[in-house]
Amino acid sequence: MRPPALPLRRTLRPLLRDPVHALGSFARQTNGQVVRLSLGPFRPYLVSHPDHVQHVLRRDWDNHPREGMLWKPVERLAGRSIISDGPDWESARRVMQPLFTARYVASLTQGMAEAIDEGITALEPYARAGRWIDICAEMGRLVSKTVIRVLFGSKISVADAERLGPAYGIAATSFASRLLLPFAPEWVPMPGDRAFRRAVKTIDEVLMPLVRQSLREPGDGNDIISALARARRHEDGPEAERRIRDDLVSIYGASVETTAVSLTWLWPVLHDHPEVAARLYEEVETVVGRGPVDAACLPRLTYMRAVFDELLRLYPPGWILPRMAAKPGLLGDVPIEAGATLLISPFVTHRLEEFWDRPEEFDPERFAEGAQERRHRYAYFPFGGGPHVCIGRHLFYAEAPLMVAGLLARFRPQVRAPRPLTPFPAASLRPKELVEVRLVPVGGGAAA
Template sequence: MPLRRTVRPLLRDPVNTLAGLARQARGEVVRLNLGPFRPYLVSHPDHVQHVLRGDWENHPREGVFWKPVERLAGRSILTEGPDWESSRRILQPLFTARYVASLAQDMAETIDKELTAWEAYAREGRWIDICEELARLVSRIVIRVLFGDKISVADAERLAPAYAIAATSFTSRLLVPFAPEWFPMPGDRAFRRAVEVIDDVVLPLVRQARRDPGDGNDIISALARARADEDGPAAERRIRDDLVSIYGASGETTAVALTWLWPLLHDHPEVAARLYEEVEIVVGRGPVDASCLPRLTYLKSVFQEMLRLYPPGWMMPRMALRANLLGDVPIEPGSTLLISPYVTQRLEEFWDRPDEFDPERFAVDRRERRHRYAYFPFGGGPHLCIGQHLFYMEAPLIVAGILARFRPQVRAPRPLTPFPGASMRPRETVEVRLEPVAGGAGA
């Protein structure tokens, strides 16, 4: 694709532009001419599987697109090589399905407490920024169940917005990835200030845990115990990087993903009505708890379809170490490969009516056989996101808890434009007004 056809659309709406280019190419490999930078857009499930799984060691998470991530999260579970292997070995036991299930009751209690505070919004008839409120709610959950309540409420109020700023302020560097780090770009100053706030909250926790790791199951203690034999600033930095990475993967992405849900329900009242009915039958008017989750089957289908259309981890770039072929296209060493669930999950060759929101695609009795890598909102291969079990525990507890109390009314412009930060959130503000359910906990 020549420079004249790519630059302006990519600067205006990069996410949908990439999806449109892949659709025009019917999933074939596309090379983008961006002047000094010429990445390959890889969208066919066969090619995605080859890069993420079949030949993953030749396609590490390195290159220009990972530089901003490293500035935030350092060399951690979000990177590659020995640092990733070490972090994954330590953290994986804390994200198994069984261990996450053991956290469900604490999650439910935290959600119930936080949603009780939302009742004031309902009484006032106040419009709230739902992404901001969800980020605050999810942050409280993550701090309790993963961080052992070792972050104070005051620090939590600083951490969530700082992380949101850090995750969105390097967008200019994503759009102009070949710009050298020393060259000032829009958002750089906000990014640095946000990282300073994050470090101001996280580093004292790391230093305290290194002095006294304790025997708790929280992530801070687990990392400190696992790295007890490592000395010096490097060990402190590795723990810090993993904590920042996990906070983002378990908090930021869940809040951003659920922000898309409310406009979808507003625009599809038949889906909303069916979902409300399921919550009324399964949860009733009381607080939600973990025992409800297996019966919230339609809610799970809604989430799966929401993640098909709006995966928060929208871009998973890789770099080719050695020359290889994708289909019949030769890939040179050092090339950047752009892989996006948002793009692949909207290809007409693999999805009927790909732009329509239809949770029935994922109904248990209608689930279609499709390519394993036609749908990969949590990535794939060895770098499959360790937080997916947490999402499918945390997200339904949050949404079922909200719908047991309230009927959200939505105010947001249409169409919503995906904003290409670390997680894909709407560029526009999504506002919600909470109407109490008659006879419910929030009435």
């Protein structure tokens, strides 16, 4: 059967105005059916029903590689590592998976908590001065410093860390135009291309000297760079350099970007839901008190976990996971031709009314202990699914709650941002507008 098709006159204007929400609207109009979007020379299929998502990401995953839209510009940033397919992906996954298991991440949490406490202490002058801060930039800086210390063994200097974090953020957001116009050849100049190239150059200037040094002297440290050098030391020199560089960029993204972007969305959400914020404050006061956060706090932050689960439902950082059909096949009863692009979006599926009651409302009770209703496995997939599920998910559920608990043990955030916030369609889902936060010391005044 032929899928319903939405013509250009119905798709172009919404996509230009707000592409992320537009995809959700298209899925709702067709009740989660496979729908073809007519976008001039680009005619992708929008895949939103959990049955179809599961088929593409898990059951028939090897016929749906990560190629084409999104993956081309991402490959220009991260190379062919954990984000690719084929032998490069298999090699990277084999090397990197042991570094991201739940057990290994648990062994890092105390060091993570200590690094987070130091980073939060550095924010106290802003709080005393009553200064409004760009929370996206500050969360990125805090997460980056923590990850570099815990995973990279502080092999990246403070000065280089200050360069690496912003450069990665620019690289991850500057190819939005190529994401929206995937049919444009690489040789055609697009907005953001120059910024992207400069950012990648900065990333390489920071990482490549470390890569070469680690290959000369792998050492026996348990940091990521040493572990990758030991795993790759038998490969050809230039090839080993390339693979380690690509692995490091991918690891940095998996460790930093997801958490920093989620923490940017969290503060406006708490501001708009004071009852959720009050309950979260109460849990932090009970579990952490006024002292620094530590690893022992993590299992007791149960409401915090529900808040993050719901945050990832509404604002999944990896908001779009396109795939290409390598061979013709059927998706449900819809024939899909070889070479077709399939648009899969957690942002869209997480808002389907068939699977979520009040899908646009922020309600952590959906994920409260003992209250979770049975739902389709692929109605909720903020970290992707199948063999390509994000390896950084365990790290996220360690570092994000520790950071929020550490911040709320000391401060109450005031938020200044326009409403509604517009999701920016880049590699990860950031707010398009500036979100500013003022940190009020606990006991120093009520949050507005």
